[in-house]
Amino acid sequence: MSTTTPVSRCPVAHGAAVDQAPNGCPVSARAAAFDPFGDGYQQDPPEYVRWAREQEPVFYSPKLGYWVVARYDDIKAVFRDNLTFSPSIALEKITPTGDEANQVLASYGYAMNRTLVNEDEPAHMPRRRLLMEPFTPEHLKHHEPLVRKLAREYVDRFIDDGRADLVDQMLWEVPLTVAMHFLGVPEDDMDTLRRYSIAHTVNTWGRPKPQEQVAVAHAVGNFWQHAGRILAKMRENPDAPGWMQFGIRMQKDHPEVVTDSYLHSMMMAGIVAAHETTANATANAMKLLLQHPQAWRDLCEDPGLIPNAVEECLRHNGSVAAWRRLVTRDAVVGGVALPAGSKLLIVTSSANHDEAHFADADFFDIRRDNASDHLTFGYGSHQCMGKNLARMEMQIFLEEFTRRLPHMRLAEQQFTYVPNTSFRGPEHLWVEWDPAQNPERRDPALLAATSPVRIGEPSRHAITRSVRVESATRAADGVVRLRLVSPDGRALPRWTPGSHIDVECGDPERSRQYSLCGDPADSGAYEIAVLHEQDGRGGSAWIHQELKAGDKLRIRGPRNHFRLDESAQRLILIAGGIGITPISAMARRARELGMDYTLHYAGRARRCMAMLDELAALHGERLHVYAGDEGRRCDFAALLATPEAGARIHACGPERMLQALADTCAHWPEDTLRVEHFHTTLAALDPSKEHAFDVELKDSGLVVRVPADQTVLSALRQANIDVQSDCKEGLCGSCEVAVLAGEIDHRDVVLTRAERDANRKMMSCCSRAKGKKLVLAL
Structure with missing residues (x-):
């Protein structure tokens, strides 16, 4: 039973509801006082129901005779199922008249x-x-x-x-x-x-x-x-x-x-x-x-x-x-x-x-x-x-x-x-x-003068933020660490470990993603560490050769598609080379939360490994360094020989390392391993090897044809269906859509093995249908 005082008009038999409602009896004292016609709700509805979002996301209001739903996922699920949750009362008088x-x-x-x-x-x-x-x-x-x-x-x-x-x-x-x-x-x-x-x-x-x-x-x-x-x-x-x-x-x-x-x-x-x-x-x-x-x-x-x-x-x-x-x-x-x-x-x-x-x-x-x-x-x-x-x-x-x-x-x-x-x-x-x-x-x-009107949701590439390079320092051989601040000293939006920002590298069309590696609690700056890739696409070369303290940059984000599992009983954090950037923020957060964790960091040479002194000072014996020039290598087979209940492995690094980890973890519980990739070639589209198919939009009632030379994402946008996207390579996860029926040809590097096997979501920028039709929850 709830510790709050129930009122007499509870609509649910307590014996059946105590274990189902978040606080036992669904009518708590705050629920009984809920009044959407009062000034508190009228002035600021989100603040007025903050307590519900945080404590009682579904509660019964005796004053209204309604159940009140306060959280995003629950509300979206209600909107999605218009058979179970009928809109028939949307225009009904909420106050019966005499x-x-x-x-x-x-x-x-x-x-x-x-x-x-x-x-x-x-x-x-x-x-x-x-x-x-x-x-x-x-x-x-x-x-x-x-x-x-x-x-x-x-x-x-x-x-x-x-x-x-x-x-x-x-x-x-x-x-x-x-x-x-x-x-x-x-x-x-x-x-x-x-x-x-x-x-x-x-x-x-x-x-x-x-x-x-x-x-x-x-x-x-x-x-x-x-x-x-x-x-x-x-x-x-x-x-x-x-x-x-x-x-x-x-x-x-x-x-x-x-x-x-x-x-x-x-x-x-x-x-x-x-x-x-x-x-x-x-x-x-x-x-x-x-x-x-x-x-x-x-x-x-x-x-x-x-x-x-x-x-x-x-x-x-x-x-x-x-x-x-x-x-x-x-x-x-x-x-x-x-x-x-x-x-x-x-x-x-x-x-x-x-x-x-x-x-x-x-x-x-x-x-x-x-x-x-x-x-x-x-x-x-x-x-x-x-x-x-x-x-x-x-x-x-x-x-x-x-x-x-x-x-x-x-x-x-x-x-x-x-x-x-x-x-x-x-x-x-x-x-x-x-x-x-x-x-x-x-x-x-x-x-x-007029500005072009965008009919539909805005393009991500128009959402930029100006920052100033406060410092550009050497973090290791071939690695520069940038500290980015707001030009006017204002606080920057908060971020969580695993987040990245998009940096315009001298040209809006040359945008590159870099993981944040500083302190998430520092709202005054974003920090990234950039490896000079000799055979890269030009972004890292521009940063190393052109950028200096005092320069202005345009960035987007931060966004997070590589979230730290803070509910894990134990964390095994693995980084290879510049993959230390998101992993370092995760290790810092694990330390702050008092979690059980170890940090394994591998590189070809100690001089090329960024942030080593800082990591050693923060994590002490929890840090394990594997420098190739010192004859040390991380033995994944030995490290991960025995599956651990409640453990989570987060890893970022070169593709060969991530593939080796995936092979080594095959006997661990599904979704134990969570990784972030740098590159992928799976998203390339060759129309001569593809087939056309239909996507039925269950929530919108439309059927959209996806030709052999077009992605699901572009076909949806042509049909005026709002779908976010960014990398268009199956790397970032921003274009994810839920799949209700049909077999998916997965071509992203975001979803876990279990998520692919479940066949319930896909990245619309690259993945396709194996058959003639997919049904999407859009």
């Missing part, structure tokens, strides 16, 4: 039906496929000129005032105008719909007081009827531009899929979805950026960072705080058994701050390399269709503000939010600036 308000709604003929947001299969995917085309990148590009024109016009209105409420004077109206144009709503209906949209949000996700419910019901009823009248008007000109007109045209050929009631409901829901989320997201982003002045300055100086800054803002402080799902059959989430009929509040904003997925998750980093992993747009078959329209608008707004008002700052104010569980953004956002410093007064030509 009889009088219900009678008011009935008097208007209010009959909100299923939409793309809340309908189940088999109805959902046929409709989604049929209505997807206007959301593809090539179609969204047609809206870019309008967004730019509106952004320019609205900023013109207050650019010389020195003070503005960005929400009232721009961010509420422009996204609504764009939404109306996207939907195809006539401009003379825009003002009316602007008044009604907020009422729909309060009615569905808010907690209006009894005396407020009737007024809200009247507004929602009027909204419903007005949407119907607009739809009737659209039917008179179905060939006009707009998503609703597109739906009307699709209805002619597919009346059983696109029904009258469906179009009416989508008209109403689409206005809210396309408007409020983007308005709130941009307001949140501007508030967040101006609260971090250095990030704002970086953005003003380098507009190329804007696409990734948008993703980090959506992650750190997005406009969608939570979604809802209904459990259709008995299920287990986060180790907690949930009976069929349970309602879930899945707090996506909490998932976006989960340290298990986002390193240093509370740190706001516009260069974060996995920012677009956020769940603000949802995930899977119900992922927001309008995500790329929102991204485009936000990029253009940030471009306009950074170019024309780089000296903008937040005014003193108290931020307020409309109380509801799901959609959040400040009701007002006051900013100030000195009009005399407006850059366009000195240089009118800057108004003509």
